[in-house]
Amino acid sequence: MLSKLKNLRNKLSKSKSGFIDKISEVIRGRGVVDEELFDEIEEIMIKNDTGAEMAAHIMDKLREEIRADKISDPEVVQIYLMDILQNILFKDVEDEKDFFDIPDIKPFVIVFVGVNGTGKTTTIGKVANRFAQAGKKVLIVAGDTFRAAAIDQVAIWAERAGVQIMRSEPDRDPAAVIYDGVASAVAKAYDVVLIDTAGRQHTKERLMKELSKIDRSIKKACPDAPHETILVVDSTTGQNAISQAKHFDEAIKLTGIALTKFDGTAKGGIIFNLKQNLKIPVRLLGVGEGIDDIENFDTVRFVKAFFDRGEDSDR
DSSP: OOOHHHHHHHHTHHHHHHTHHHHHHHHHHHOSOSHHHHHHHHHHHHHTTSOHHHHHHHHHHHHHHHHHTTOOOHHHHHHHHHHHHHHHHTTTGGGOOOTTOOOSOSSEEEEEEOOTTSSHHHHHHHHHHHHHHTTOOEEEEEOOOSOHHHHHHHHHHHHHHTOEEEOOOTTSOHHHHHHHHHHHHHHTTOSEEEEEOOOOOTTOHHHHHHHHHHHHHHHHHSTTOOSEEEEEEEGGGTTHHHHHHHHHHHHSOOOEEEEEOGGGOSOTTHHHHHHHHOSSOEEEEEOSSSTTOEEEOOHHHHHHHHHTOSOOOOO
């Protein structure tokens, strides 16, 4: 059986090959340390969704360190670059915690938000399954009442995970549905409540205001909730992810990001942009379509898998 590290390494192979491996290839091919080498590295980072501003920041730091230490070996340049990238990922690592190790609060309420097509409902199903496997009594609240298909989809995931679901007729006020769901969870002593919300464009002011209404409804049923509010971001979204996070955070205070489809993108640079430019931590990593394909974002394990450093372990 594959260790957790080997399994993650396999799932990150596509994003790693499009980003880290391409940089290695360019460095090996140049043979000299010059401005053209720096330009090629920067171009790879921009193409891999690191973002022009972020790529420039990284390259400025790399140039400064290479010149200060008088480095002339391209392979040493790569070591310096990987160190800079890893330091970005390790930012605030001391604050990392296991998403599934929740405090003894009943119910522990988690809201999932995001734009359409990010994998929000799939993420909820995977999270529900993980909590259920840990012996938690879980309720999913189908708060996306705009589309009947969305209600059916989350119901399928609830069945797969073996958890309960509260659903309503389409077009009912989502805030009212969510209030009823949380109130029911309080009355019936559920351990965890997972709330699905309608996918919405972060640039639509009316829809974003609705999230604020949902937040107020949750607090009426459970004053200290929600305990987590997770923005689900598609890894292939690119630079738009930063804008999404800022807009959603204004409407309903975010506590973390679930980064989905990271196994399916060749553009792994988005993780560095999110880590550097947002105060919102990446909490979950979606790495496949299966119900078990959800990972705590563990920086140490991610770095080992993405950069192929360290010995395999079950950490």
